[in-house]
Amino acid sequence: MTSLQRKKHDKSMLWAIFALVLCGSVLHGARVWLLCLIAVVTAKAVDVLVSMIRRCDYDSTDHSSEVAALIFTLMLPVNIPIYIIVVSVGLAIAVGKHMFGGKDVYPFNLAALTMCCAAVNWPGQVFSAVTPFAKVDLLSGYTTQATLSNASLIKDGGVPPYGVVDMLMGNYPGVMGADFVIVIVAIGIIMILRRKITWHIPVTFLVTCSAIAFAFPRVYGFSRLESVQFEMLNGSVFFVALFMLADPVTTPKTPKAKIVFGFITAVLGMVFRYVGSFDIGTCFALLLVNTMDGYIERMVGGKKIKVKQIEDAEEKTEDKKSSQRRIYTADKTETPKPHRERIRGASDAMDLISETEDNIDNVIYSTRTISIDEILKAEAEQKKKRGGKK
């Protein structure tokens, strides 16, 4: 995934999100726009601020933070306090994106991370639901029509008392934008047909989730198909499948790996939903699966990765042990046939143990000395820049 492809993807995502914000504002009022605006401004502000702190150039064409902030906001109820959005988005963008190196290299899905941060900190506010067309105070978010979300209801053993059409249209107490299943499906089909995203992950994810809901129904006294209906139309499953799992930075690149990724996310997501403590189990599961995508790609791609230990050329002058590092290569190395030499008695074993112990070295993690060459180089570059400006 090149940077240009990612930017195109972000732009198409922004258009898709715009459609959902529009739907949300019809059902939940003007506060949806306010909250989305606050989320975007916070994401942008954190991007700029961190770029200033890191003294690196700010890329105004990178919209990954805004996309993540909007996806997160659309999964919240409209009565959510503003500070929750500001703190969650700020923390997740600063930690989840910039600490790991910024755009194109962050390892965890930003929207999922933001959602998880908010969920563990303020579960009461995050998992409430607001009736459509309810009166909500624009600034404080106060409303008298807040209730339990459908996903929480199912978790507690209940069944949402709404018809299929209402559920498809999002016309029930819910969140700002993740409940409009019919709109989300339409957007998904358009994006797949226009090749903005590939079908592999969302389709595999949805099919596997449906299969699990069919095989292991959670709600008793209803048919398996009704179980599928309850599980799939609640808990933002379609929204997660389309908007979170389609993130090109944190998902595998090959089609086969994508299918496996979608399958594992669905299985873990359903386990987290069934057993876990939060309604949005898929977000937590996604964070976990994000760490496995490297394994998945190597497993499905058939590449065998071996760990080679080599000496770092730059640090040869320093202590050999500390300069050793792990390099991962796809080469096949021939292993020589082992020469089987036995250990002769206890003293031989003790000698070996002594040798091993002597090799243990203090590993210092954070402080790396800065070489004089680096400083001279930096100074020379600075001088060049100053000279160029003049």
Place this chain on the structure above:
Amino acid sequence: MKHKDYSYLYANWDDEVRRRKVTLSNPVFIKGLALAPIVVAGTSLANGILLCIAVFFLLTPTRIITSLITRRMSVPFKTFFYPFVSAIVFAVVYYYMYQYLGARVLLLGVYLPILVIDPLIVKNFEKTRKESVLYSFINGMRNTMGFAVACLLVCVIRELLAFGTVGGIQIMGYGLLPMAQYSFGGFLIVALVAGAWSAVVKDYRYRVEVEAMHDERHP
């Protein structure tokens, strides 16, 4: 600071790093030792103080006793002898802590006893060099100080963020970030403080090098 001092610092940087355990080679933030108690149990200032008391009475005595006994001991035995000595010292420390501080010592669960095998306490078994008693005492105290500073700093930040209090005294109306009380919040806060600490140390190192170079060019 004079340039001459910077030159001296630059020439003896490794010794300085070894000497300044609180700042340049903090056992927690730079070397990553004793993370478990701070990350999980270091949720309040009270817990932090208990951890510091335990480390104070455990680290230096263990180091002195082992330096006295293990001068002629071969390395493989040291690996197990150091934790053994530290466990015995801990039994005495734990007993008296329990007598004087009461059941609150037990609230730290496994995170107080686990100190006996923490690399912070027994790390020096890895060194083949023999230590004098005085060196053991001084180094032990420096490590204790380094741990105490790191532990109390993290504990105060976590308590403030999670509950809005410091040492039980209300500072803010509510906790800004309730996740600070959980282990994942602990990981994050230790990481952030360690990153900031590391940045300051690197900046200082950079300054020392630049000033020393300046001194060499314009003596």
Place this chain on the structure above:
Amino acid sequence: MNDILKMLMEFFGYSLIAIGAQNAIFTRALGLSSGIRMLNDPRKNTLYFCGALTVFQLMTSIIVYYVMPLISAAGFAHLRRFVLPTVIVMACTVSYVIVIVLLSLIVSKKRFKELLQSVTSASITGTIVGTVLLTNYQGLTLLQSVGFGLGSSVGYLLAMLLITEGDRKIAHDKVPESLRGLPITLVYISVLALAIYGLTGHAIAL
């Protein structure tokens, strides 16, 4: 038959708790320092280390389980809590000696050398001591202790595999310089711990 099934359920139940909800690294941070040191030390093999850890964990759990009642029987029941770490360290030592003797008899000199670094490092770690302390404080039976110990080691292995994979992702020069090494690894672990928290949903009892 029912009893065997019940025992198996109990055993694997405790193992699963130790792997997930009470994960040694993500939930309890046990053996975290040695785990991070292993990442930075290319001479230690994760699989060897965790294999040795599992063996030591099981042996230590069993030894401590049988030794602690002797202390109570000798009239020092009130000192159990204080001497427990000493007993665990001694049990680790005994386990190490047994494993080394067996290894020196079974494997070749070359393999012995290969294994030694990991085996020695795994012999006394926070994971082993912490897990045995936990099982003792909670008064678990032998079966439960061994199940919990096994789960703890497997959980540690899984956690280390995830962290090792993460180490590849975060080892690039775009990560801010001051965060490279320990801080960024801890941030990575914190996100994984957050994900595990989604499964358990409650703070652990210390």
